[in-house]
Amino acid sequence: MTQKQLPPVKVKDPTTGKEVKLSPIKVWELSPKTRKGKGKGVKIGLFKSPDTGKYFRAKVPDDYPISK
């Protein structure tokens, strides 16, 4: 059992205004427009509010794995 299950991300549901731990449905990274050597982009995760079922995006930690 070497598999590490990813911890849920603490995000604020804009629909409820509550901070909830959710696992991102999809995660990707916005590359910096000028990808010149440095400048990390921002990792974005797609979530859905458990209460309203609405979708929203939020930043995820830089160490989060990317879903393709």
Added chain:
DNA sequence: GCGATCCG
């Protein structure tokens, strides 16, 4: 404003 990505 751009960069990726998805849902209305």
Added chain:
DNA sequence: CGGATCGC
């Protein structure tokens, strides 16, 4: 096709 996400 737009809006929304975050950093520069």
